[in-house]
Amino acid sequence: MSERAQPLLAADGTPLKRSIERSLRRQKIEAFLLVAPLLAFVLVTFVAPIADMLFRSVENQIVAQTLPATTDALKEWNPDVSALPDEAVFAALAVDMKAAVKSKTHTRLGSRLNYEKTGVASLFRKSGRRIKKWDLAGDAPFKDKFLDLDKKWGDPQLWQLLKLYSPVYTSGYFLNAVDLKKTPDGVEPRAESEQIYILLFQRTLFMSLAITLMCLLLGYPIAFLLSHLPMRTSNLLMILVLLPFWTSLLVRTSAWKVLLQQEGVINDVLVTIGLLGDSDRLQLINNQTGTIVAMTHILLPFMILPLYSVMRTIPPSYVRAAKSLGANDVTAFAKVYFPQSVPGIGAGSILVFILAIGYYITPELVGGTTGTFISNRIAYHISSSLNWGLAAALGSILLIAVLVLYYAYDRIVGIDNVKLG
Numbered sequence: 001m002s003e004r005a006q007p008l009l010a011a012d013g014t015p016l017k018r019s020i021e022r023s024l025r026r027q028k029i030e031a032f033l034l035v036a037p038l039l040a041f042v043l044v045t046f047v048a049p050i051a052d053m054l055f056r057s058v059e060n061q062i063v064a065q066t067l068p069a070t071t072d073a074l075k076e077w078n079p080d081v082s083a084l085p086d087e088a089v090f091a092a093l094a095v096d097m098k099a100a101v102k103s104k105t106h107t108r109l110g111s112r113l114n115y116e117k118t119g120v121a122s123l124f125r126k127s128g129r130r131i132k133k134w135d136l137a138g139d140a141p142f143k144d145k146f147l148d149l150d151k152k153w154g155d156p157q158l159w160q161l162l163k164l165y166s167p168v169y170t171s172g173y174f175l176n177a178v179d180l181k182k183t184p185d186g187v188e189p190r191a192e193s194e195q196i197y198i199l200l201f202q203r204t205l206f207m208s209l210a211i212t213l214m215c216l217l218l219g220y221p222i223a224f225l226l227s228h229l230p231m232r233t234s235n236l237l238m239i240l241v242l243l244p245f246w247t248s249l250l251v252r253t254s255a256w257k258v259l260l261q262q263e264g265v266i267n268d269v270l271v272t273i274g275l276l277g278d279s280d281r282l283q284l285i286n287n288q289t290g291t292i293v294a295m296t297h298i299l300l301p302f303m304i305l306p307l308y309s310v311m312r313t314i315p316p317s318y319v320r321a322a323k324s325l326g327a328n329d330v331t332a333f334a335k336v337y338f339p340q341s342v343p344g345i346g347a348g349s350i351l352v353f354i355l356a357i358g359y360y361i362t363p364e365l366v367g368g369t370t371g372t373f374i375s376n377r378i379a380y381h382i383s384s385s386l387n388w389g390l391a392a393a394l395g396s397i398l399l400i401a402v403l404v405l406y407y408a409y410d411r412i413v414g415i416d417n418v419k420l421g
Contacts, residue, residue, distance in 0.1 A: 286368025
């Protein structure tokens, strides 16, 4: 019998297989440590804010946390049987309000419920000043005291609202974001005069697509010209393309306000050369036209750069070969050159569209009432109305819409065909 084969050993005497596995494991750990700072940065600055936004869009703990006893008592109240809750619910509200006034959280609760019913914020502020002086041990019955305090406490809709929004999670923000509302009878559409968000979403998608198309129509010939010029000349002209990046966004937008207004440069030129009468000046600003024009100028470089980088890699010999085989200029371009530039079109279109759909500074300055985006409304709720839940719901829907369009683009064109050069 032959001797059993001995396992191969490394220089240190350990089995070679185990030594290789240990070496590979060490390399993976070293590679992970190299990317760990970038990974932590992405998690903190990108993933965490998105997760927080998604949570805020459904979070509604303030009612249950501020009025815990009232929330439990309202579970037994059936609004179909009784118009107002019984004395036990009012007594629980008195205890909760007393504690909330002491911790100064009753005004926050009032502000939250005021998003759903106007006047609740002032009711809670006014009631808090009076309830602070109540003696919970000797002031019963509390139902009469609340009704004497303010007649709004006798409004059944107020109590239905408290019961409706007592769960710690709610779909109310998302319903509001699509012009719907929660009611005791279920989900209902908002009044026609209050329906603004669906219109804003439609306008945002339409204008973003229009801006993307305008950038493509203007950027494609420019990128084609730059890619076929000598390198020295194209580099000099590329400075003009990049020049907007070196100019403040506010300066560029303000310049378009000067150009587009009715007494601005463009209208003055049209009047001077006789194409328009002085009383027929065009309305080019504070509408969708102003937003599309200004944002096309701002985002045009983001379309040109991917197109140029892809076109620069297309060998000119391909077009010459097509012509030598009998194709004319149009056929050679359509059959040979254009298909090879499609990856640049895809990259530029995705880049411009995603940037456009989230813009809010330029539409705010030149859009007026008909040229603003949904992002302007999100900014309003974050900075002015402080309705962060609704802002988060609007942002979440916008994010989902972008992901759906991205998925559709991947299915139709293929994201693997998108190249930046």
